[in-house]
Amino acid sequence: xxxxxxxxxxxxxxxxxxxxxxxxxxxxxxxxxxxxxxxxxxxxxxxxxxxxxxxxxxxxxxxxxxxxxxxxxxxxxxxxxxxxxxxxxxxxxxxxxxxxxxxxxxxxxxxxxxxxxxxxxxxxxxxxxxxxxxxxxxxxxxxxxxxxxxxxxxxxxxxxxxxxxxxxxxxxxxxxxxxxxxxxxxxxxxxxxxxxxxxxxxxxxxxxxxxxxxxxxxxxxxxxxxxxxxxxxxxxxxxxxxxxxxxxxxxxxxxxxxxxxxxxxxxxxxxxxxxxxxxxxxxxxxxxxxxxxxxxxxxxxxxxxxxxxxxxxxxxxxxxxxxxxxxxxxxxxxxxxxxxxxxxxxxxxxxxxxxxxxxxxxxxxxxxxxxxxxxxxxxxxxxxxxxxxxxxxxxxxxxxxxxxxxxxxxxxxxxxxxxxxxxxxxxxxxxxxxxxxxxxxxxxxxxxxxxxx
Amino acid sequence: xxxxxxxxxxxxxxxxxxxxxxxxxxxxxxxxxxxxxxxxxxxxxxxxxxxxxxxxxxxxxxxxxxxxxxxxxxxxxxxxxxxxxxxxxxxxxxxxxxxxxxxxxxxxxxxxxxxxxxxxxxxxxxxxxxxxxxxxxxxxxxxxxxxxxxxxxxxxxxxxxxxxxxxxxxxxxxxxxxxxxxxxxxxxxxxxxxxxxxxxxxxxxxxxxxxxxxxxxxxxxxxxxxxxxxxxxxxxxxxxxxxxxxxxxxxxxxxxxxxxxxxxxxxxxxxxxxxxxxxxxxxxxxxxxxxxxxxxxxxxxxxxxxxxxxxxxxxxxxxxxxxxxxxxxxxxxxxxxxxxxxxxxxxxxxxxxxxxxxxxxxxxxxxxxxxxxxxxxxxxxxxxxxxxxxxxxxxxxxxxxxxxxxxxxxxxxxxxxxxxxxxxxxxxxxxxxxxxxxxxxxxxxxxxxxxxx
Numbered sequence: 001x002x003x004x005x006x007x008x009x010x011x012x013x014x015x016x017x018x019x020x021x022x023x024x025x026x027x028x029x030x031x032x033x034x035x036x037x038x039x040x041x042x043x044x045x046x047x048x049x050x051x052x053x054x055x056x057x058x059x060x061x062x063x064x065x066x067x068x069x070x071x072x073x074x075x076x077x078x079x080x081x082x083x084x085x086x087x088x089x090x091x092x093x094x095x096x097x098x099x100x101x102x103x104x105x106x107x108x109x110x111x112x113x114x115x116x117x118x119x120x121x122x123x124x125x126x127x128x129x130x131x132x133x134x135x136x137x138x139x140x141x142x143x144x145x146x147x148x149x150x151x152x153x154x155x156x157x158x159x160x161x162x163x164x165x166x167x168x169x170x171x172x173x174x175x176x177x178x179x180x181x182x183x184x185x186x187x188x189x190x191x192x193x194x195x196x197x198x199x200x201x202x203x204x205x206x207x208x209x210x211x212x213x214x215x216x217x218x219x220x221x222x223x224x225x226x227x228x229x230x231x232x233x234x235x236x237x238x239x240x241x242x243x244x245x246x247x248x249x250x251x252x253x254x255x256x257x258x259x260x261x262x263x264x265x266x267x268x269x270x271x272x273x274x275x276x277x278x279x280x281x282x283x284x285x286x287x288x289x290x291x292x293x294x295x296x297x298x299x300x301x302x303x304x305x306x307x308x309x310x311x312x313x314x315x316x317x318x319x320x321x322x323x324x325x326x327x328x329x330x331x332x333x334x335x336x337x338x339x340x341x342x343x344x345x346x347x348x349x350x351x352x353x354x355x356x357x358x359x360x361x362x363x364x365x366x367x368x369x370x371x372x373x374x375x376x377x378x379x380x381x382x383x384x385x386x387x388x389x390x391x392x393x394x395x396x397x398x399x400x401x402x403x404x405x406x407x408x409x410x411x412x413x414x415x416x417x418x419x420x421x422x423x424x425x426x427x428x429x430x431x432x433x434x435x436x437x438x439x440x441x442x443x444x445x446x447x448x449x450x451x452x453x
Numbered sequence: 454x455x456x457x458x459x460x461x462x463x464x465x466x467x468x469x470x471x472x473x474x475x476x477x478x479x480x481x482x483x484x485x486x487x488x489x490x491x492x493x494x495x496x497x498x499x500x501x502x503x504x505x506x507x508x509x510x511x512x513x514x515x516x517x518x519x520x521x522x523x524x525x526x527x528x529x530x531x532x533x534x535x536x537x538x539x540x541x542x543x544x545x546x547x548x549x550x551x552x553x554x555x556x557x558x559x560x561x562x563x564x565x566x567x568x569x570x571x572x573x574x575x576x577x578x579x580x581x582x583x584x585x586x587x588x589x590x591x592x593x594x595x596x597x598x599x600x601x602x603x604x605x606x607x608x609x610x611x612x613x614x615x616x617x618x619x620x621x622x623x624x625x626x627x628x629x630x631x632x633x634x635x636x637x638x639x640x641x642x643x644x645x646x647x648x649x650x651x652x653x654x655x656x657x658x659x660x661x662x663x664x665x666x667x668x669x670x671x672x673x674x675x676x677x678x679x680x681x682x683x684x685x686x687x688x689x690x691x692x693x694x695x696x697x698x699x700x701x702x703x704x705x706x707x708x709x710x711x712x713x714x715x716x717x718x719x720x721x722x723x724x725x726x727x728x729x730x731x732x733x734x735x736x737x738x739x740x741x742x743x744x745x746x747x748x749x750x751x752x753x754x755x756x757x758x759x760x761x762x763x764x765x766x767x768x769x770x771x772x773x774x775x776x777x778x779x780x781x782x783x784x785x786x787x788x789x790x791x792x793x794x795x796x797x798x799x800x801x802x803x804x805x806x807x808x809x810x811x812x813x814x815x816x817x818x819x820x821x822x823x824x825x826x827x828x829x830x831x832x833x834x835x836x837x838x839x840x841x842x843x844x845x846x847x848x849x850x851x852x853x854x855x856x857x858x859x860x861x862x863x864x865x866x867x868x869x870x871x872x873x874x875x876x877x878x879x880x881x882x883x884x885x886x887x888x889x890x891x892x893x894x895x896x897x898x899x900x901x902x903x904x905x906x
Contacts, residue, residue, distance in 0.1 A: 007650065025677070129625075136620070170590040196463075228535065
């Protein structure tokens with residue numbers, strides 16, 4: 001979770017550390033720039049939401065190699081000829097470079113650097129694996145969540161979406177990171193209690209089916225729940241028979257405190273209408289309906305279109321695993337090196353289908369007269385922004401130190417809302433596949449053409 | 454990663470803790486049995502590999518609620534009417550119940566309990582979220598890895614598969630858990646260094662494209678790598694032009710120490726044949742070819758079928774995210790409760806499509822005369838095993854204590870190999886969709902029919 005946990009220095013691919021040992025012998029004076037970007041846009045995604053920078057920064061600022069981790073490395077056969085001065089270096093390791101990044105909540109597209117690291121090559125190299133995996137889960141889930149949230153209010157009614165996915169996330173840590181990412185992208189909260197404590201995200205929960213089953217009757221389970229939580233109750237009504245359950249509830253004294261009912265299975269469109277009807281006829285029009293059960297943006301869009309009277313959605317598996325596209329095509333590529341004497345060398349791969357574009361970059365975003373996204377221009381970091389364009393990559397760490405405190409999660413959540421609202425409707429329409437217009441400056445195109453082995 | 458990390462008690466869905474507070478008022482004397490199972494088989498999977506028990510056990514044995522976590526809970530509005538005696542209970546929380554589980558490496562199918570917890574209901578309830586998420590990532594990846602490993606040796610040649618997926622896993626912890634799961638299922642190692650330290654998994658790595666690019670020529674990058682790691686080198690040859698790169702290498706003095714080359718892009722079938730040809734003509738038939746680049750079981754099967762001369766595979770994203778099926782349909786369901794006076798009550802949900810089968814269970818596995826898997830019979834835990842059948846659920850924790858030390862990862866890896874070998878070929882054929890024959894005993898079927906609200 002945090003770089004202050006034990007052994008974070010080893011949570012990398014082995015080659016980062018063998019490369020580091022090699023660079024220590026050969027390239028200590030060389031500064032390198034690496035860019036983290038998404039190689040291709042996912043299918044069924046028109047935009048990506050930048051997320052994970054806070055965890056990346058925490059990792060970079062606190063990354064150290066502990067004695068027992070260094071001892072482990074020394075014992076690996078591959079390091080048998082590596083001299084002790086490298087391990088002494090690791091012992092004193094502290095990131096001293098520069099980090100430029102898009103703020104969390106920013107919209108990005110394929111080929112645009114989201115994070116750019118410039119540092120002694122050995123330092124920049126070591127960060128690769130951790131940065132990629134954090135950006136993968138958080139940007140992946142933030143992007144999926146943004147689509148789900150958009151679907152839930154496609155008709156202009158602001159239905160809340162709550163993250164219920166921790167149990168199906170890829171392990172406990174992934175559940176916490178997914179809770180953060182989905183909140184950033186517009187969810188109203190999460191079921192994950194630790195995410196509530198760690199990140200200040202509102203936590204939500206209703207009741208378990210096992211609670212209802214643990215009592216001799218459904219009524220008793222509801223009454224006992226009400227006794228324990230007298231102020232505000234949301235009852236889970238689908239353990240046996242949804243509509244019958246609601247018919248019972250509206251006859252019970254606890255109806256006075258009832259805030260909502262949760263449907264978790266069956267045909268949510270029909271059931272929500274029938275349940276709404278029972279509640280309304282019983283004089284409970286203020287009682288809300290929360291629906292869950294294998295939901296995603298497409299199912300929610302259909303429910304909204306069918307005017308299912310659902311007030312909020314609990315979404316789990318599809319959101320926290322980004323089930324229809326569970327990994328971003330992220331890479332961390334060397335784009336230039338600067339030797340001790342100041343010589344700058346542009347770097348790129350020329351492998352088929354994996355060509356990279358050299359040079360330390362900036363992304364310039366242009367808006368139309370109404371403040372809506374128009375297009376992006378990728379240029380060299382040294383180029384001047386086109387008239388009126390916004391520079392998306394901003395300095396985050398300078399000389400190994402944070403340039404300024406990162407914004408709070410609530411603030412980046414607001415940023416994301418603003419940025420998503422600046423996207424033309426075709427982008428947030430979940431059924432359309434748009435591609436943000438991304439151009440290159442002449443200078444970059446020249447480099448691309450000129451770059452030779 | 455470990456239950457001894459901070460705040461593991463909060464890495465649950467809020468409702469586990471509100472239920473706990475409710476049970477504390479109502480059901481302290483009730484023992485409950487919950488079963489963790491997969492509701493439906495994934496598409497494109499004929500079997501599942503049980504994985505994650507070691508992490509589950511570590512969590513259960515060490516789960517505590519720290520003071521600051523309890524303070525956080527007390528501050529949540531939902532707990533405002535919950536009395537202090539519940540929080541005092543949490544302070545002293547220690548799991549006191551029973552855990553029965555399939556050993557890691559065992560094969561399982563939908564509807565079969567993989568883990569079964571019997572404990573005071575409050576204790577059993579709290580474990581739900583964590584157990585599900587750990588089982589999800591580990592069994593998911595072990596299952597996918599088993600298919601990939603099977604594809605890599607479909608022609609009887611034992612090609613190694615190495616986990617290269619950490620960078621695309623759902624966060625750093627998921628990468629480590631995926632490394633463990635894929636090794637258990639037959640991979641020969643991982644690139645993840647921490648997984649090597651934590652679990653004793655062999656760690657592998659080659660070199661980065663950035664290493665090759667960081668030098669003025671590819672030759673220089675290879676020479677400097679050889680100088681740093683003189684004993685054994687595997688060179689990455691696709692940064693610019695794969696075949697040209699290998700032609701250069703075979704002329705270099707370092708060819709004497711060359712153990713392998715790695716292809717990471719392009720048409721691996723054609724390239725591996727051309728590279729093999731260059732190596733063989735240069736008198737280097739012992740130099741191995743490692744291939745990687747967005748591989749999965751289907752692509753590997755095609756390469757094997759086309760007799761591509763590849764000796765081992767590095768597999769990443771598709772394996773660690775189980776890309777074609779990134780979440781198991783796991784549930785944790787109450788199946789019976791026992792009241793203080795000894796009364797046993799069977800419990801089940803009757804929601805449409807989500808019906809559950811009551812009763813504390815055992816899974817009896819039957820083999821044919823050749824020791825191959827024949828079928829499973831799910832019965833009550835109290836039933837006698839059919840003649841010659843094996844009982845898959847075994848006691849792991851009794852009265853809150855480990856019954857015996859868990860087997861080492863190497864041992865469970867061997868278990869998995871044996872269990873996979875006992876599956877008829879139709880199950881491990883990646884193109885076929887089999888379904889393990891799973892029957893119920895009469896007693897279970899009677900319960901299923903009799904069970905009423």
